[in-house]
Amino acid sequence: MPSGREVESKPMMQDWAHWAIDTATDRGASYADVRVMDIRRRDISVKNGEVGTLAESESLGIGIRVIANGAWGFASTDRLTRDGVEVCAREAVAIAKASALAKRENVALAPEETYVDTWQNPFLKDPFRIPVERQIDLLLAADREMRRVKGITLAEGSMSFQSIEQLFASSTGSLIHQNKMQSGAGIVATSFAGSEIQKRSYPNSFGGQHMLKGYELVESLDLVRNAPRVAEESVALHSAAPCPEGQKTIILGASQLGLQIHESIGHPIELDRVLGMEANFAGTSFLTLDKLRKLKYGSDIVNVVADARLDHGPGLGTFAYDDEGVPAQCTPIIIDGLFTGYLSSRETARAIGEKRSGGTVRCESWNRLPMIRMTNISIHPGTWKYDDLIADTDDAILMETNRSWSIDDKRYLFQFSTEIGWEIKSGKIGRMIKNPSYSGITTEFWNSCDAICSREHWTLWGTPNCGKGQPQQTMGTGHGASPARFRDVRVGVAFSK
Amino acid sequence: MKKAKPILSAAELKRIAERVLKLSDADETEVEVDATTDALTRFANNAIHQNVAEKICSISVRAVVDGRTARATTNKTDDASLGRAVASAINLARNEPANPDLLPMLRSQKYRKVARFFPATANTTPEDRARAVARVCKIAEKAQQTAAGIFSSGESESVIANSKGLFAAHRQTRAEFSVTMLEKSSSGWAKANSPDIGTIQPEELAVSASQKAAASREPREIEPGHYATILPPAAVLDLVGFLFYDFAGTAVLDKRSCFTGRIGKRVLGRNITLWDDAYHPLQSGPAYDGEGLPRQKVLLVDRGIVKNLVYARTTARTMKARSTGHGFPLPNEYGEAPMNLVFEGGEKSIDDMVRATERGILVTRLWYIREVDPYEKILTGMTRDGTFLIKNGRIGCGIRNFRFNQSMIEMLSNVEMLGPAVRAAGEESFEMVVPAMKVADFHFSEVTKF
Numbered sequence: 001m002p003s004g005r006e007v008e009s010k011p012m013m014q015d016w017a018h019w020a021i022d023t024a025t026d027r028g029a030s031y032a033d034v035r036v037m038d039i040r041r042r043d044i045s046v047k048n049g050e051v052g053t054l055a056e057s058e059s060l061g062i063g064i065r066v067i068a069n070g071a072w073g074f075a076s077t078d079r080l081t082r083d084g085v086e087v088c089a090r091e092a093v094a095i096a097k098a099s100a101l102a103k104r105e106n107v108a109l110a111p112e113e114t115y116v117d118t119w120q121n122p123f124l125k126d127p128f129r130i131p132v133e134r135q136i137d138l139l140l141a142a143d144r145e146m147r148r149v150k151g152i153t154l155a156e157g158s159m160s161f162q163s164i165e166q167l168f169a170s171s172t173g174s175l176i177h178q179n180k181m182q183s184g185a186g187i188v189a190t191s192f193a194g195s196e197i198q199k200r201s202y203p204n205s206f207g208g209q210h211m212l213k214g215y216e217l218v219e220s221l222d223l224v225r226n227a228p229r230v231a232e233e234s235v236a237l238h239s240a241a242p243c244p245e246g247q248k249t250i251i252l253g254a255s256q257l258g259l260q261i262h263e264s265i266g267h268p269i270e271l272d273r274v275l276g277m278e279a280n281f282a283g284t285s286f287l288t289l290d291k292l293r294k295l296k297y298g299s300d301i302v303n304v305v306a307d308a309r310l311d312h313g314p315g316l317g318t319f320a321y322d323d324e325g326v327p328a329q330c331t332p333i334i335i336d337g338l339f340t341g342y343l344s345s346r347e348t349a350r351a352i353g354e355k356r357s358g359g360t361v362r363c364e365s366w367n368r369l370p371m372i373r374m375t376n377i378s379i380h381p382g383t384w385k386y387d388d389l390i391a392d393t394d395d396a397i398l399m400e401t402n403r404s405w406s407i408d409d410k411r412y413l414f415q416f417s418t419e420i421g422w423e424i425k426s427g428k429i430g431r432m433i434k435n436p437s438y439s440g441i442t443t444e445f446w447n448s449c450d451a452i453c454s455r456e457h458w459t460l461w462g463t464p465n466c467g468k469g470q471p472q473q474t475m476g477t478g479h480g481a482s483p484a485r486f487r488d489v490r491v492g493v494a495f496s497k
Numbered sequence: 498m499k500k501a502k503p504i505l506s507a508a509e510l511k512r513i514a515e516r517v518l519k520l521s522d523a524d525e526t527e528v529e530v531d532a533t534t535d536a537l538t539r540f541a542n543n544a545i546h547q548n549v550a551e552k553i554c555s556i557s558v559r560a561v562v563d564g565r566t567a568r569a570t571t572n573k574t575d576d577a578s579l580g581r582a583v584a585s586a587i588n589l590a591r592n593e594p595a596n597p598d599l600l601p602m603l604r605s606q607k608y609r610k611v612a613r614f615f616p617a618t619a620n621t622t623p624e625d626r627a628r629a630v631a632r633v634c635k636i637a638e639k640a641q642q643t644a645a646g647i648f649s650s651g652e653s654e655s656v657i658a659n660s661k662g663l664f665a666a667h668r669q670t671r672a673e674f675s676v677t678m679l680e681k682s683s684s685g686w687a688k689a690n691s692p693d694i695g696t697i698q699p700e701e702l703a704v705s706a707s708q709k710a711a712a713s714r715e716p717r718e719i720e721p722g723h724y725a726t727i728l729p730p731a732a733v734l735d736l737v738g739f740l741f742y743d744f745a746g747t748a749v750l751d752k753r754s755c756f757t758g759r760i761g762k763r764v765l766g767r768n769i770t771l772w773d774d775a776y777h778p779l780q781s782g783p784a785y786d787g788e789g790l791p792r793q794k795v796l797l798v799d800r801g802i803v804k805n806l807v808y809a810r811t812t813a814r815t816m817k818a819r820s821t822g823h824g825f826p827l828p829n830e831y832g833e834a835p836m837n838l839v840f841e842g843g844e845k846s847i848d849d850m851v852r853a854t855e856r857g858i859l860v861t862r863l864w865y866i867r868e869v870d871p872y873e874k875i876l877t878g879m880t881r882d883g884t885f886l887i888k889n890g891r892i893g894c895g896i897r898n899f900r901f902n903q904s905m906i907e908m909l910s911n912v913e914m915l916g917p918a919v920r921a922a923g924e925e926s927f928e929m930v931v932p933a934m935k936v937a938d939f940h941f942s943e944v945t946k947f
Contacts, residue, residue, distance in 0.1 A: 046830075047751075050596060051593045051594065051596065052828065052829060053830060054566075054589050054590070054593055055567065055568040055589070056585050057571070058570070058572070059571075059572045061553065071545065072546065072547060073548055075549070075550045076553075077552045077553075078553055078573070092550075094623065095548045095550060095623045096548070098548065098624045098626070098627040099623075099627060101545075101628060102634055104542065104543060132589055132593070136592070136593055153752040154751045154752060154753060156830070190753060192753070192757065195873070197872045276643065277645075279645035279684075280539075280647060280675055280677040281675075283864075283881075368549075369547055371547075403869075404877060406865040406866070406867045406877045406900070407879075408864070408865070408879045408881070408900070410945075410946075410947060413879070413944075413946070415902075417869055437869070439900070470537060470539055470647045470649075471535070471537055471549070471649075493942050493943060494875070494942075495869070495902070496902065496942060497940075
C-alpha cells in the first residue's frame, strides 16, 4: 500500500519516467514500467607493488518495459532528452508488437499494490569521499606484506565501490526511489614453484567480501594483518599432502558453503528456469513443479530462506523493492529439509497459481531487462560451536575458500574445489591438504548434512559475479552461511587420472 | 518497424573525442568513444518471451599527469559531463604513486582496413527476428519439441584518439542465433555467430538441433572413463578459449601462465598450430589494440611448439620483446591477450571421425567449464544437449551427460583428427576460428542423472 512519502529523486528522473510511461500507454501499451538508474563505480587494483586498475565511471539511462498486444517489449537509451525518451518508449511498444508475432498466450501478471516510497541502505562512510590515495595505500601495504613472504610470485589486491540511484515508476502509479551503496575488497597471494601454481585469497575469492555497506566494510576486513598469513599458506600448499580420492566426511568453511548454496539451491529455485524460460543458456532445473512441498531437499537441520529484507543483513541481495516494484520479502525455501518455495516474478508467480510475486526481479543496469535473480539465499545457523564440531569429527577434510565451481544445466551434479584443506583426525585439525575437491548430486549432498555451526560463526557473504540471461547480466547475490559438516561425500575426483 | 538510426554517427563520435581533448589540461590525454545499438529476441516454450533493444554510448578518458595515469568513463555527452570525466581521470592520476613503467602515448599510426560492417545486419528489425523465430517454433511444434533460444543483431562504432595525434576508428555489425530443442528426456543445440546476418540460417540450425534432440531421446547411462571423443568446433572453442590469456606476456611474467617455463618447447601435439590473426576473414574486432597500436599477426604455436607470446607496449619493454598490438586499455593489471585466435585446421569431417572410431563419445555442447589447475590446465565441465555413444564407426544411442576433468595440455597432445577451421560460437569464450577435433583418452569423471 502507498506509504504517502515524498519521493526524493533527482528532479529530471521523474520527468523521464513519466514521459516514457505516457508515450508507451499512448502507443497502446496495456502496462509499462521504467527504471531510471544513475550508477557510479570506482575500481582500484594493485599488483606486485604497483597500481593496476584505477578507474571511475558513471552511467545514467532509462529502461522501458511494456506489454502491448499481450506480449513483452523492452528498450533502453541514454539519450535523456524528451525526444530521446519518447523514441525509446515507442520502440519498446513496437518491439512488444513484434513479439506478438510469435506468442502463445497473452502475458499476465500476479497483482501487486501501488507504492510511493524512498529508501537508502544504511552505511557509515561514503567510499567515494575517502581519498583514493588512502585506498591505494591500504592495498599497497597489504601487497607489501604478502611479498615479504619468500615464494610469493604474485601479490594482488582490489577494491570496488558502486552507488546506484534508481527510480522505478509504473503505469499503475508506483514511484519508488532507492539508493544503494555497495563496497568490496580482497587480496590474493599466488606462488609458482616447480610445476604448480597455488593461491590463497582473503577474505574470499571473487575479489574478497562484498556487501551493501560503505567504506567501513573495507576497514573491518583488516587486509594488512591477514596478508602474511594468506601468503604463508599459499607457499605452504606446495609441500602439503594431496587431497585423497574416495568417500569422506567433509566440513565446508562458511564462504564455500555460501557458494554451494548459490549453485545447488539458489539457481535451481529460480522459477524462470523451472518454467523453461532459460533453457537455451543457463538451463532448466531439476526442481519441477511437482516437487514443491514434497521433495526432501536436505536433512532435517537444513533450513534455507530467500530474504531480501534489510533485517536479514546488508547483503548484495538486500533492497526495499525489487525491479518490478514488489516489496522485499522473506520466502522459506527449505523448512526442516522440505522444499517449500521458488524465487518468482509477477509473471511466473501467476503462471503457477501463486497469489503474489516473491519479489526477486532485478536488473544489472538501466539497459537490461529485469529478471528473476537470487536475493540473499541463506542457510539458517545451527547449534554447533565451531570448536565442538571439529572435536566431534573423527576423520574428515576441512575445505575453505572456493577455487573452482561447476554444475550441470539442471543443477544436479556439481564439483567444487577449494584453495586449501586441512585433515581432521580424532577431533583435531591436522596437516594441510592441497588441491581439495568434492562432488555430488545436489539432493544427496544436502541430505548428508549432519551439523551446522551457530550464529556466531555465520557470515552474510557477497557473490558479486552471478551471470544469467541473454544478453548476459552480472548480479550480486548474498549468501549467509556458517561452517557445516557433510557425510560420505566423494572427494578428490577433480585431480583423478 | 523501420530500423532505428545509429545512436551517434562516426563524425559525431570524432567531434566528441575532439571536445574531450580540448577540455583536458593533462600532460597527455587519450579518449575512446563507443556507440552501440543492440537488439535481442529471446524465445522459449515455442514463443517469444523477452525482446529487448539498447542504445548506449561510452566516453572513456585516460589522463597522464606527472608519470601517473588513470581512467574515467561516462555515457553523457554534454560539456559538463565530459569535463567531469576529464577532471576525474586527472584527479585519480594525481593521487597515485608515479609509474616508472608508463610509456608516452602513441603518435599517429597506420592501420590495415578490415571490413566488418554489413548493412543487412544493421538493418534487421524486430519483425525480421520475430518472423524467423516463428518459423523455428513451427519446426519445433511439428517435431513435438519445445524451442528456446535467441536471435540478436547489433552494430557498434568506436573511435580512439589521443593528444599526440593518434586517431583510429572501427565500425562493425554482429548477429547471433542460438537454439535449443527440448524433448521430455533429451535436448539438442546449435548456434552461429557472424558480423553478416546473411550467413546465419536459423531454420537449418533449428533442424540440426531438433535432430540431435530426437536422436538422444531416452539417454542411456554408461560408465565414466577415458574415451575417444569427438568435439565439434563449438566444444573445442569453449575448451581452448581457456588458454587465451596464457599467451599473454604479462601472464608469463606473473608466472600464472601454463606456458611459464615452456616457451620454445614442444608442449602440444605436432598437429597443433595456432595464430592470433585479427585480419583473418572469419574474425571480428578492430585492427588496433587498447592503446591504438596496430594488431600484428602472431604465430603462437607451431606444430606443437609454443613459439611466441603477445605483448602490450609496456610488457614488451619489460620482457625485451617487440610489442604486438594486443594491449588492453590502460591502466590495467593484465597487460594483453590474443583476441583473434585462429587454429590451423584439417580436412576430416565429423562423419570421417565417427567412422574412424570403434568406441567413443560424440559431444554436442560443453557447459559450465571452470579451471581446476592453472598449470596443467585441467578444466572441469559438463556435456549438454545431445551426447552420443559411438560404436563400430556409427553414432549410436544418446547417453546421459558426463562431467569431465581434462588437462588441455594433454588433450592438445592427443588430437588424432582435425576438421576444417571455422568461426565457432560457444558459451564460455569469445568467437574463434577452430576445427572439430577427435581426441584420444578424454577423461569423463562422473555421470549425471539425465
